[in-house]
Amino acid sequence: xxxxxxxxxxxxxxxxxxxxxxxxxxxxxGFTLLHPSAVTSYPQLVDWPTIAALAGLLLLTTGLEESGxxxxxxxxxxxxxxxxxxxxxxxxxxxxxxxxxxxxxxALFIVVPLTLGLHxxxxxxxxxxxxxxxxxxxxxxxLTPMGNPQxxxxxxxxxESFGRFVAEMAPLAAxxxxxxxxxxxxxxxxxxxxxxxxxxxxxxxRRLLWVSLALYPVFLLLLDAHQPWLGLxxxxxxxxxxxxxxxxxVDWALIVVFMLMFIDLRLVAELPAVxxxxxxxxxxxxxxxxxxxxxxxxxxxxxPAAILLAEHSDQWRVIAWAVNVGGFGFxxxxxANLIALRLLxxxxxxxxFHFWSLPFLAVVATLVWLWLFVARGGA
Numbered sequence: 001x002x003x004x005x006x007x008x009x010x011x012x013x014x015x016x017x018x019x020x021x022x023x024x025x026x027x028x029x030g031f032t033l034l035h036p037s038a039v040t041s042y043p044q045l046v047d048w049p050t051i052a053a054l055a056g057l058l059l060l061t062t063g064l065e066e067s068g069x070x071x072x073x074x075x076x077x078x079x080x081x082x083x084x085x086x087x088x089x090x091x092x093x094x095x096x097x098x099x100x101x102x103x104x105x106x107a108l109f110i111v112v113p114l115t116l117g118l119h120x121x122x123x124x125x126x127x128x129x130x131x132x133x134x135x136x137x138x139x140x141x142x143l144t145p146m147g148n149p150q151x152x153x154x155x156x157x158x159x160e161s162f163g164r165f166v167a168e169m170a171p172l173a174a175x176x177x178x179x180x181x182x183x184x185x186x187x188x189x190x191x192x193x194x195x196x197x198x199x200x201x202x203x204x205x206r207r208l209l210w211v212s213l214a215l216y217p218v219f220l221l222l223l224d225a226h227q228p229w230l231g232l233x234x235x236x237x238x239x240x241x242x243x244x245x246x247x248x249x250v251d252w253a254l255i256v257v258f259m260l261m262f263i264d265l266r267l268v269a270e271l272p273a274v275x276x277x278x279x280x281x282x283x284x285x286x287x288x289x290x291x292x293x294x295x296x297x298x299x300x301x302x303x304p305a306a307i308l309l310a311e312h313s314d315q316w317r318v319i320a321w322a323v324n325v326g327g328f329g330f331x332x333x334x335x336a337n338l339i340a341l342r343l344l345x346x347x348x349x350x351x352x353f354h355f356w357s358l359p360f361l362a363v364v365a366t367l368v369w370l371w372l373f374v375a376r377g378g379a
Contacts (some may be wrong), residue, residue: 019347020338021253024260031267038267046262050149052228054105055255056219056235061109062250063212063243065117067205074117078124081193088129088188089181091115095133096140096177102220104137104148104336111137112343123194127349131356132184134340135328139176141336142324143169148336150306150323158316172321175367183360208243254342261301261335269304283313287373293322294329294365302327302334318372325368329361330354 032039064070081087091111098107111133119126141147145155145165155165215235222231239247268274278296283289289309296305302323309319327334331341331353341349 020342021257021260024257024264027264028260031264042263045266046259049226049228050262051255051258052232053223054258056223056228056232057106057109058250058252058254059235059239059247060212060216060219061113063208063215063239063246065113066243066246066249067209067212068203069209069212070114071117072204074114075121077114078118078122078193083190083192084124085185085188085190087118087124087193088132088184091129092132092136092180092184095136096180099137099140100143100147103146104141104334105339106220107137107140108133108336108339108343112340116344125188127344127346127352128187128356130340130344131349131353132180132187134334134337134353135180135183135357135360137336137340138324138327138334139173139180142176142320143173148324148327148334149303151320153303153306154310154316154320157310160316168317169320169324171371172324172368175371176324176364179360179364179367183356187356208246211238211242251342254339257338257342258335261338265300265304268300269308274300275308278308278312283309286315286318287369289313289315289318290322290369290372293319294326294361297323297326297333298330299332301332321368321372325361325365328357328364330358333357333361 028042077087077090081090095107095111098110102110112130115126115129115133118124118129138148142151143166145151145162151165151169155162158165160168215238219231219235222228222234236247278292281288281292283292293302293305293309296308299305300308305326306319306323309323310316313319327336331337331350337353337357341353
């Protein structure tokens with residue numbers, strides 16, 4: 001009985017520590033109070049395959065982290081990089097490259113834990129590195145259909161070939177990555193990295209490492225075959241049998257955050273006022289469509305924005321460019337931003353993220369507009 005009484009107190013304490021979870025929960029409660037009968041439709045708003053994929057990835061990355069592998073990798077990175085700028089450019093480049101083939105979310109689950117492992121080895125601006133990794137995966141993911149969810153949705157909707165889609169998105173990727181490289185050089189000085197005197201690679205749990213690494217490609221193949229639940233079942237069974245302690249270390253609250261995000265953001269996108277406003281903008285004009293995509297992403301995130309705009313316009317290329325640009329700026333612009341800061345676990349980083357992301361949005365939104373409507377003479 002005493003333990004049961006402690007559960008509400010633990011939940012309340014968790015909500016006080018996790019502002020994002022609290023905000024999403026309160027928003028969901030608000031929608032429920034306004035339309036109680038809509039509660040039964042909430043499960044249909046959640047993208048359950050994405051939830052299954054996220055849960056499997058959390059298990060696998062937690063396994064890698066608990067094995068000590070990421071800390072080992074961090075040790076070798078930090079001992080070979082001479083300046084903060086070199087290290088930042090390396091991590092930004094790796095993040096962008098991984099995002100083109102593994103999606104932006106998966107890239108973060110690999111790179112951010114590795115970056116956090118650097119914290120105990122050298123005096124580094126870890127939060128700023130993670131912020132730029134979030135920018136990097138958003139920039140790198142624009143190139144391919146599998147890079148992010150909005151690209152995958154618009155690619156299927158467009159009917160274009162894989163190669164044609166990549167060719168259409170390549171100029172945008174070049175603009176974003178080139179600008180990000182300049183921002184990275186400004187944000188990180190050419191200051192020598194000072195490693196701690198007692199730095200040494202941590203112990204390595206080889207059995208847990210090899211099992212986690214072996215499961216990774218199998219899980220990704222199952223995701224590619226549109227079998228996320230089978231992949232989650234496989235990974236969960238292995239960890240529950242062989243590494244139950246890893247299951248307890250997973251940040252399961254992140255799953256709840258994503259479920260609430262799907263519900264809240266889709267409810268916002270379906271509000272009559274939102275849909276009427278979108279319909280009244282005049283989306284037949286490519287410049288208005290571009291502006292609407294960037295701005296809508298700042299309000300409801302870029303995936304719901306892509307879905308909403310695609311219902312009012314068949315100009316998939318302009319929508320794709322707009323919502324990918326809209327992934328920068330405010331934190332809610334892209335789910336990848338939320339994942340990165342969630343993995344970082346530093347609430348103060350919210351301000352730091354916007355310090356860099358908002359100017360980045362202003363610059364790239366202008367450059368992309370010039371490319372689309374001035375240099376190219378229109379979309």
